[in-house]
Amino acid sequence: MEDIIIVCTSCPLGCKISIEKCDSGYKVIGNNCRRGEVYVIEELTNPKRIVTSTVKINKSSISRLPVRTDKPISKEKIFDCINEINKVEICAPVNIEDIIISNILGTNANLVASRSMKKTVRD
Amino acid sequence: MITMKIYDVVIIGGGPAGLAAAFEAKKYGAKEVLIIERNEELGGILQQCIHNGFGIHQFREELTGPEYAERFINKVKKANIECMLNTMVLGINKDKVITIISKNEGYISIKGKAIILSMGCRERTREALMIPGTRPSGIFTAGTAQRFINIEGYMVGKKVFILGSGDIGLIMARRLTLEGAEVVGVAEILPYSCGLNRNIEQCLKDFDIPLLLQHTVIEVKGRERLEGVVVVEVDDKKKPLYKTKEFYKCDTLLLSVGLIPENELSIQVGVEIDGRTKGPIVNESMETSVDGVFACGNVVHVHDLVDYVTDEGRLAGKGAIRYLNNLFNKANKGDYITTECGKGVKYIIPQRLRMEHLNEWVMLHLRTDKNYDDVEIQIVIQGDIIKTIKKSKLSPSEMIRLRIPSDLIVNREIDNIKVEINERS
Numbered sequence: 001m002e003d004i005i006i007v008c009t010s011c012p013l014g015c016k017i018s019i020e021k022c023d024s025g026y027k028v029i030g031n032n033c034r035r036g037e038v039y040v041i042e043e044l045t046n047p048k049r050i051v052t053s054t055v056k057i058n059k060s061s062i063s064r065l066p067v068r069t070d071k072p073i074s075k076e077k078i079f080d081c082i083n084e085i086n087k088v089e090i091c092a093p094v095n096i097e098d099i100i101i102s103n104i105l106g107t108n109a110n111l112v113a114s115r116s117m118k119k120t121v122r123d
Numbered sequence: 124m125i126t127m128k129i130y131d132v133v134i135i136g137g138g139p140a141g142l143a144a145a146f147e148a149k150k151y152g153a154k155e156v157l158i159i160e161r162n163e164e165l166g167g168i169l170q171q172c173i174h175n176g177f178g179i180h181q182f183r184e185e186l187t188g189p190e191y192a193e194r195f196i197n198k199v200k201k202a203n204i205e206c207m208l209n210t211m212v213l214g215i216n217k218d219k220v221i222t223i224i225s226k227n228e229g230y231i232s233i234k235g236k237a238i239i240l241s242m243g244c245r246e247r248t249r250e251a252l253m254i255p256g257t258r259p260s261g262i263f264t265a266g267t268a269q270r271f272i273n274i275e276g277y278m279v280g281k282k283v284f285i286l287g288s289g290d291i292g293l294i295m296a297r298r299l300t301l302e303g304a305e306v307v308g309v310a311e312i313l314p315y316s317c318g319l320n321r322n323i324e325q326c327l328k329d330f331d332i333p334l335l336l337q338h339t340v341i342e343v344k345g346r347e348r349l350e351g352v353v354v355v356e357v358d359d360k361k362k363p364l365y366k367t368k369e370f371y372k373c374d375t376l377l378l379s380v381g382l383i384p385e386n387e388l389s390i391q392v393g394v395e396i397d398g399r400t401k402g403p404i405v406n407e408s409m410e411t412s413v414d415g416v417f418a419c420g421n422v423v424h425v426h427d428l429v430d431y432v433t434d435e436g437r438l439a440g441k442g443a444i445r446y447l448n449n450l451f452n453k454a455n456k457g458d459y460i461t462t463e464c465g466k467g468v469k470y471i472i473p474q475r476l477r478m479e480h481l482n483e484w485v486m487l488h489l490r491t492d493k494n495y496d497d498v499e500i501q502i503v504i505q506g507d508i509i510k511t512i513k514k515s516k517l518s519p520s521e522m523i524r525l526r527i528p529s530d531l532i533v534n535r536e537i538d539n540i541k542v543e544i545n546e547r548s
Binding site (some may be wrong): 009 | 163164170188189190210234272273275276302320321323324325329516
């Protein structure tokens with residue numbers, strides 16, 4: 001297996017790290033710190049991302065509620081996750097960290113509100 | 124006659140800079156603190172930045188924009204700081220009388236013993252770039268599109284081209300993709316992106332969105348709605364190479380081509396502006412050239428991380444308190460040293476340092492003029508190098524913070540301190 005170059009995003013340095021599979025695990029070259037090694041191995045084996053989007057909210061002063069997953073989820077599930085998010089419609093009031101969808105797509109991550117929103121009557 | 128209400132500190136703009144400044148001013152003893160905000164809620168642009176990545180330095184965790192904002196809004200509310208929302212400042216005069224207008228209050232004047240300017244930035248537009256062509260609908264600044272999608276719930280288009288690889292442009296490339304649009308490309312006139320590394324990786328590469336370096340849009344086509352853009356490669360002097368002309372079919376063009384600090388009020392009150400940052404010239408306490416008028420956040424210079432905006436807001440809030448307590452010696456007003464941009468340095472904040480008001484250390488914020496590999500940042504006083512910091516990578520998109528111990532500069536007969544970028548010796 002040939003080596004793969006991954007840009008580490010753990011910090012602003014952005015090390016270009018090369019990673020190659022070997023008998024004892026992975027051979028990692030080019031990282032300036034331990035976090036770089038952890039990052040590239042996860043990025044190669046199971047890349048994960050926090051997903052953020054919005055859901056429709058009624059009876060509040062603005063019409064979209066920002067939401068996020070409370071844990072990173074597998075990168076390949078991002079679009080399925082967005083599809084689930086787009087099915088949701090809720091009503092104010094909402095508190096920050098309220099669970100909007102629990103255990104979304106069986107990922108063990110909850111979709112939570114990213115802010116609080118009061119109930120208001122729009123004029 | 125109605126008497127004019129007088130506040131200790133009036134903060135203009137309730138974004139992250141203003142929130143931090145207000146809280147700090149109240150915490151250190153100001154009694155009457157007022158935040159004036161033109162939007163219907165506090166938080167500023169953070170409320171539409173629904174992605175994560177905020178707060179790494181302040182909280183050691185990655186928050187979304189609204190989460191970061193809510194933490195500071197809660198602090199401000201708990202501290203009983205007065206806020207006027209949906210309120211526009213029309214003008215400030217030399218006596219620090221602020222004229223405002225709002226639905227609740229009407230047209231009134233108030234006075235701030237100290238004023239903190241934290242109005243932030245606005246985006247550069249198509250007109251600022253003078254892109255030729257027709258004037259169809261479908262051309263947005265990236266931040267406006269972000270507001271439409273994330274707050275108002277309107278999608279801006281189906282097939283999108285993005286000009287400019289600043290962070291907002293990159294973030295919007297991902298956001299639009301997740302919302303079902305196709306992003307056909309992101310063009311950047313420079314040979315490198317102006318966005319953070321992580322955004323290039325997670326916003327473009329994750330979704331296979333092409334980044335066209337040294338490319339720009341030279342023409343817009345379409346009558347009612349945008350039908351496409353003409354993109355060319357440019358040479359090192361940013362001159363279009365017309366042979367490389369290529370047509371990109373799209374119904375939407377987003378512009379992420381820079382921010383301009385919003386300083387109309389600052390100029391009106393007589394604040395000196397730095398031509399390099401397009402923001403007020405400030406001293407170590409974030410005080411502008413006008414006594415008792417402070418400034419912080421993106422109105423001073425464009426930041427890449429909100430965490431540093433918060434720090435700057437705190438500094439301005441503390442500065443305002445020192446001013447109110449008469450700690451700033453008026454007689455020595457003219458006594459300051461300047462921070463000078465040496466080779467490779469685009470700007471430095473603060474521009475002025477008053478020796479007697481330095482704490483144990485002073486933080487200099489600067490940006491380089493281009494990318495550098497394996498260089499040294501040198502701090503020079505009267506030809507002597509007093510500090511050298513080795514850096515393997517420097518980029519204009521990442522603000523550099525240099526913590527300078529004050530004992531290196533105080534008690535010396537000097538008039539400036541210079542920062543320059545040199546090849547590693």
